Amino acid sequence: MTEDPLAEAGVPAPPVRLRGALDTLPAYTPGRPATVREGLTAYKISSNENPYPPLPSVLDAVREAAAGMNRYPDMAVATLTTRIAAHLGVPPERISTGPGSVGVLDQLVRATCDDGDEVVFAWRSFEAYPILVTLAGARPVMVPLAPGARHDLDAMADAVTDRTRMVLVCTPNNPTGTTVGAAELEAFLDRVPQDVLVVLDEAYVEFVDAPDAPDALAVHAARENVVVLRTFSKAYGLAGLRVGYAVAHEPVAEALRKAALPFGVNTLAQVAAVSSLEAGDELVVRVKDLVAERERTVAALREQGWEIPDQQANFVWLDLGEDTAAFAEACDAEGLTVRPYLTDGVRATVAEPEANNRLVEVAGRFLADHPR
Missing domain, CATH: 3.90.1150.10 (Aspartate Aminotransferase, domain 1)
Structure with a gap:
């Protein structure tokens, strides 16, 4: 074993080098x-x-799948991807899955941002946003909510600069529960440059009954720079299994798959999500x-x-x-x-x-x- 002269001399070893971003990471x-x-x-x-509790049909499917947990999951998540696409009426090529919608967002930020780039989002909003952005080396640009705990989309559009690579719109907003309106969203998107990705985070979309809520899938279909994030954690009750997905145009969806953690969506999560769609x-x-x-x-x-x-x-x-x-x-x-x-x-x-x-x-x- 190689001797360490510093240790022999009683000199403390220098600390392990960690990223400076961790010092300010919330x-x-x-x-x-x-x-x-x-x-x-x-x-x-x-x-x-x-x-x-889980639906009986979903629980039965998970129990059966558990017998094969010694095998790796399908890395392409092919069956679930096909089912989600059919459920939403979009091409399968536009679906990219991950360990919860926050896992997909992490992939999206890493695929989009270089050091020093900016990501704009409302605050207060989902507290994972500044964490993911900071870890990617980008800078969080946090725009205060408007009165009524709603997104101030005009102020968010004003905050976009030539360094902005992404804007996050959480609707309904976590933790304030408010949605953006369809008309104000369209006006906002008209102001955002086409090379800036706009992510509509719809983790709670199944609970929305507001008459003016936007049809995010229609907005996505009409605009190349719009991505829709959704999850099986909330309405579907699969929070413990961690599976979410993005609906993105093909170049972005392909980038998401490149940035994905290998085998990130486990077998039980895939089976449970498919069964949940069947028990709609x-x-x-x-x-x-x-x-x-x-x-x-x-x-x-x-x-x-x-x-x-x-x-x-x-x-x-x-x-x-x-x-x-x-x-x-x-x-x-x-x-x-x-x-x-x-x-x-x-x-x-x-x-x-x-x-x-x-x-x-x-x-x-x-x-x-x-x-x-």
Whole structure:
């Protein structure tokens, strides 16, 4: 073994060289597990998970596929790609899959950005955005939300420069639950240069019932620079298996496949996603039930006096400002774990009716003690 003269002399070894970008990298904060309180059923409503268990047909398919987990998955994800394309009515060549829509977005950023390039997105929005952009060596350009916790598309268009390579539009926006309108999106896209990629992140699209919401697939079909991101984690209830996809025009979809992690979508995820598409009618019923529960919860909170923007996802946003941490603690004391965002507000997933009822009860008491 080679002797180290520095070690023999008692000189500390120099630290391993890591990327400087890590020094300013924000940490992704997952939803905390539910806190158990004596005499209470604990509910975790901090991670936007689907409260329903897997559909029996999906679970059966996964159990059968598990017998072959000693084999590598289909790297091309051929069966699922074909099924997604047929489901959406787009050519299979435009579908690219990955480990959740955030995994696909990571591929997209790495395929698009060089060091020093810029990615524009609203803030507050999905907290993985600045992490993925920074790790790619690009610069996050964060545009404040407009009143009503909505995207300020005019300001985002103003933020585009000759270094901008991508713009992210999260609709419905995570964590505020608001959507962009079809007309304002078209006006925005008219202002964005054709060589800048615009990503419509639609992780919660199945829950949207706003009459002015854009048809993202139609927008994509009409514009070469528009990519649509979707996932099986939310409405389909496959968050634990990690599978999402992009709908992109062929040159971008091909670049995504080149940037993909080999075997990134595991066998069980592929089988579960295919089975979920085949059980679409059952899933539609579940989504309708969650939307109805969302509307019931929002109505109850508004009746108490809370000002809540139009909610179009599977969660509720409470703009709490400096009271954010105190509200999260009040929920925690009642066995209810929500997701606080510094001094911006709290996001609470639409879950079982009992959990939603408890959220309304805690919110009512909190509002009485902390008038807005």
